[in-house]
Amino acid sequence: MTIKLVDEIPPAxxxxxxxxxxxxxxxxxxxxxxxxxxxxxxxCLLEQEQVSDAINSEKSPEQINIIQRETSRIDNDSTQLLxxxxxxxxxxxxxIDEVDIYYFLEExxxxxxxxxxxxxxxxxxxxxxxxxxxxxxxxxxSVLHAAIVGGVQYAKSSLKITARSEDxxxxxxxxxxxxxxxxxxxxxxxxxxxxxxTSEQVRANMNFYFASCVAHQHQNAGQEGFIHLENNTEGGxxxxxxxx
Amino acid sequence: xxxxxLIKLYSKKRALVVDEFPDMRASIRRMLRSFGxxxxxxxxxxxxxMSCCRENDYDIIxxxxxxxxxxxxxxxxEELRFTETLKHHAVYILITAETxxxxxxxxxxYKPDDYLTKPFTQAVLQSRLDxxxxxxxxxxxxxxxxxxxxxERAAKLCSVLxxxxxxxxxxxxxxxxxxxxxxxxxxxxxxxxxxxxxxRRQEWALIGCARxxxxxxxFTSARNILxxxxxxxSESLDVFDCIAEAEVALGRNGVAQxxxxxxxxxxxxxxxxxxxxxxVAAINNDYLAAEKAYRKAIKLGVNSCYDSHExxxxxxxxxxxxxxxxxxxKADTIKxxxxxxxxxxxxxxxxxxxxxxxxLVEVKALAQEGEIEVATANCHKLYDQYLxxxxxSPQLGLDMAAAFIGIDEPQQSRGVLEDLAQRFADDPNVLAxxxxxxxxxxxxxAKANAAKINLDGKTLFENGDFDKAINLFRxxxxxxxxxxxxxxxxxxxxxxxxxxxxxxxETIEKxxxxxxxLGYLTKEHSGxxxxxxxxxxxxxxxRAA
Numbered sequence: 001m002t003i004k005l006v007d008e009i010p011p012a013x014x015x016x017x018x019x020x021x022x023x024x025x026x027x028x029x030x031x032x033x034x035x036x037x038x039x040x041x042x043x044c045l046l047e048q049e050q051v052s053d054a055i056n057s058e059k060s061p062e063q064i065n066i067i068q069r070e071t072s073r074i075d076n077d078s079t080q081l082l083x084x085x086x087x088x089x090x091x092x093x094x095x096i097d098e099v100d101i102y103y104f105l106e107e108x109x110x111x112x113x114x115x116x117x118x119x120x121x122x123x124x125x126x127x128x129x130x131x132x133x134x135x136x137x138x139x140x141x142s143v144l145h146a147a148i149v150g151g152v153q154y155a156k157s158s159l160k161i162t163a164r165s166e167d168x169x170x171x172x173x174x175x176x177x178x179x180x181x182x183x184x185x186x187x188x189x190x191x192x193x194x195x196x197x198t199s200e201q202v203r204a205n206m207n208f209y210f211a212s213c214v215a216h217q218h219q220n221a222g223q224e225g226f227i228h229l230e231n232n233t234e235g236g237x238x239x240x241x242x243x244x
Numbered sequence: 245x246x247x248x249x250l251i252k253l254y255s256k257k258r259a260l261v262v263d264e265f266p267d268m269r270a271s272i273r274r275m276l277r278s279f280g281x282x283x284x285x286x287x288x289x290x291x292x293x294m295s296c297c298r299e300n301d302y303d304i305i306x307x308x309x310x311x312x313x314x315x316x317x318x319x320x321x322e323e324l325r326f327t328e329t330l331k332h333h334a335v336y337i338l339i340t341a342e343t344x345x346x347x348x349x350x351x352x353x354y355k356p357d358d359y360l361t362k363p364f365t366q367a368v369l370q371s372r373l374d375x376x377x378x379x380x381x382x383x384x385x386x387x388x389x390x391x392x393x394x395x396e397r398a399a400k401l402c403s404v405l406x407x408x409x410x411x412x413x414x415x416x417x418x419x420x421x422x423x424x425x426x427x428x429x430x431x432x433x434x435x436x437x438x439x440x441x442x443x444r445r446q447e448w449a450l451i452g453c454a455r456x457x458x459x460x461x462x463f464t465s466a467r468n469i470l471x472x473x474x475x476x477x478s479e480s481l482d483v484f485d486c487i488a489e490a491e492v493a494l495g496r497n498g499v500a501q502x503x504x505x506x507x508x509x510x511x512x513x514x515x516x517x518x519x520x521x522x523x524v525a526a527i528n529n530d531y532l533a534a535e536k537a538y539r540k541a542i543k544l545g546v547n548s549c550y551d552s553h554e555x556x557x558x559x560x561x562x563x564x565x566x567x568x569x570x571x572x573x574k575a576d577t578i579k580x581x582x583x584x585x586x587x588x589x590x591x592x593x594x595x596x597x598x599x600x601x602x603x604l605v606e607v608k609a610l611a612q613e614g615e616i617e618v619a620t621a622n623c624h625k626l627y628d629q630y631l632x633x634x635x636x637s638p639q640l641g642l643d644m645a646a647a648f649i650g651i652d653e654p655q656q657s658r659g660v661l662e663d664l665a666q667r668f669a670d671d672p673n674v675l676a677x678x679x680x681x682x683x684x685x686x687x688x689x690a691k692a693n694a695a696k697i698n699l700d701g702k703t704l705f706e707n708g709d710f711d712k713a714i715n716l717f718r719x720x721x722x723x724x725x726x727x728x729x730x731x732x733x734x735x736x737x738x739x740x741x742x743x744x745x746x747x748x749x750e751t752i753e754k755x756x757x758x759x760x761x762l763g764y765l766t767k768e769h770s771g772x773x774x775x776x777x778x779x780x781x782x783x784x785x786x787r788a789a
Contacts (some may be wrong), residue, residue: 036363042363044268044271047366098447
């Protein structure tokens with residue numbers, strides 16, 4: 001893994017209209033920072049709403065579900081936006097930590113419980129209690145959350161997150177019981193290579209592109225991470241991220 | 245633990261919420277209330293947070309990292325721990341946004357109990373807080389001992405607790421190791437970490453082994469453990485910090501510097517690491533790197549409890565060293581030095597030691613800009629003050645010696661260093677700095693070391709192994725950069741090596757640069773004759789080439 005300097009500001013871009021320099025690094029950071037703060041406040045309000053709803057269960061959960069889902073989407077998208085911008089400017093440095101994967105998955109379930117509840121999807125996780133991994137928890141968390149948000153949308157009734165250790169790699173997977181991934185999508189991710197973002201199909205799904213970038217940034221002992229999509233024998237989709 | 249018991253537990257806790265945004269403060273307060281916490285205070289910035297903490301003992305502090313123009317969340321934590329205002333059982337959770345991750349990660353100073361990223365749900369906060377609160381409850385007696393600095397008892401309690409609950413076994417062993425190291429029981433700590441390693445190879449236990457070995461002064465073994473971790477792809481900043489410490493102890497400051505540079509690159513906001521990097525780079529005479537690190541430290545020192553006049557004076561020393569080699573911009577460099585002095589005087593007015601130190605560094609600046617008469621008069625006046633000072637810190641002594649070198653009175657400088665070496669005979673770090681400044685070894689250790697190096701060099705010369713001799717003397721020069729005899733020996737080894745295999749323009753060039761750096765030698769110096777003859781020999785060589 002290469003560590004890159006994080007605090008160097010990239011060359012400023014010229015704005016055509018005013019002729020003044022705009023420091024886009026700053027623009028991105030403060031915009032995303034603002035979005036996150038707003039989301040934090042919204043999230044709190046939403047929770048209050050949901051609790052009071054549960055008490056006088058008159059309202060349909062449909063709208064709450066939409067607000068919940070879209071809030072998570074904005075959150076994930078803004079994280080991805082900033083991370084991809086930093087990757088593009090070679091400014092993203094991975095923050096590798098020792099991660100207790102059991103807790104990590106447990107928390108992913110807790111964080112998305114309201115979303116799953118409001119769309120009547122059973123959310124569960126499966127993992128050995130003493131499984132440890134070395135990765136950037138913040139980036140992997142946003143990959144996982146994006147996969148869960150997507151999974152909840154396509155699942156019929158249940159979504160399962162699992163983790164296992166396989167050939168010196170940690171494999172995190174999100175399985176749903178929906179219709180599965182289309183053939184074209186699966187073949188794109190079959191060769192474990194980084195993706196070409198100019199391809200139209202890749203452009204259609206930013207989440208997978210982001211996941212793939214993050215996976216490939218994780219390198220250890222000559223191995224590189226990758227993502228993998230497949231369908232279960234029962235039909236549902238299975239998203240996997242492999243980390244060395 | 246039962247949910248009701250948890251609520252009871254929370255009801256006894258006192259919490260502080262620090263956030264810029266009123267909505268966020270209110271939301272977090274609401275969350276804490278629903279967990280059962282009753283006493284909750286709110287603060288909107290660093291100053292408010294600090295004054296709350298001075299008035300109350302908090303059990304839970306939830307603090308946002310960004311708090312406007314004053315202290316940030318990490319600096320609040322540092323100051324609370326530094327001033328021992330925060331008890332060991334207290335929970336400190338730092339809230340960060342994605343955008344600030346590089347600012348808080350890997351700080352060498354103090355780590356919070358947990359990081360939380362905005363936005364988060366109530367359930368996530370509760371799950372994190374529950375886990376930490378229960379763990380802190382389990383280790384409560386240990387923390388009480390730690391608060392009293394009773395490390396022996398803390399370690400004993402840990403080893404009992406490790407057997408009590410399987411889930412907390414590893415955290416208990418981790419704490420036990422830390423307590424043993426703080427207590428200075430390095431043998432015991434080493435045995436503990438090795439036992440953990442036998443069950444499962446874990447990075448933190450290996451680092452613990454290395455730290456214990458360093459406590460036992462087994463620096464080479466410690467270095468080997470850490471180097472192996474790095475070879476296996478470890479990116480842990482602890483490893484880099486720790487190996488740098490070992491390398492400094494082994495006198496390999498060059499390697500230490502590159503390790504600190506790697507860690508500082510990954511985590512550019514840790515102030516202590518920047519300070520250490522600056523110091524090590526300065527010892528290495530790598531003034532450009534030191535200058536950069538001091539500038540960073542000064543910037544990070546704003547609002548920090550680690551702010552010190554030393555960073556500014558350190559910067560001035562680097563600038564003065566740089567000015568000597570500059571061909572352009574000399575005046576600007578000196579000008580910046582003077583503005584640094586003004587800033588320090590303004591900020592620390594009335595602090596006699598700091599004022600004296602500033603005046604001494606200024607002597608060098610004056611001498612270098614050609615005001616040699618003023619510099620000399622000032623220096624002698626300051627020496628009187630120096631002799632009368634109640635307390636002489638190592639750096640004050642070094643600045644006094646450097647000032648004498650600045651006005652070209654090497655004998656006086658040597659006297660100051662010899663006196664300083666006696667005062668700090670037990671402190672190898674100070675002795676290393678003294679020997680690095682002296683043109684001949686001062687401390688006994690350095691004298692013995694120089695004798696050994698010269699003896700080893702002689703053997704290599706006799707065997708015709710000149711390349712090995714070059715390596716030996718080059719390492720020695722890095723360690724004692726002002727030692728003339730070592731530099732001359734290095735130049736001689738280079739000369740012999742070129743004679744042996746003539747086609748070596750690079751070595752000739754390096755030798756020329758080395759001899760150039762000795763251009764200040766005068767007839768009175770004991771090495772002057774050898775210096776002149778080497779210069780002549782190399783002139784012949786380069787003419788022949």
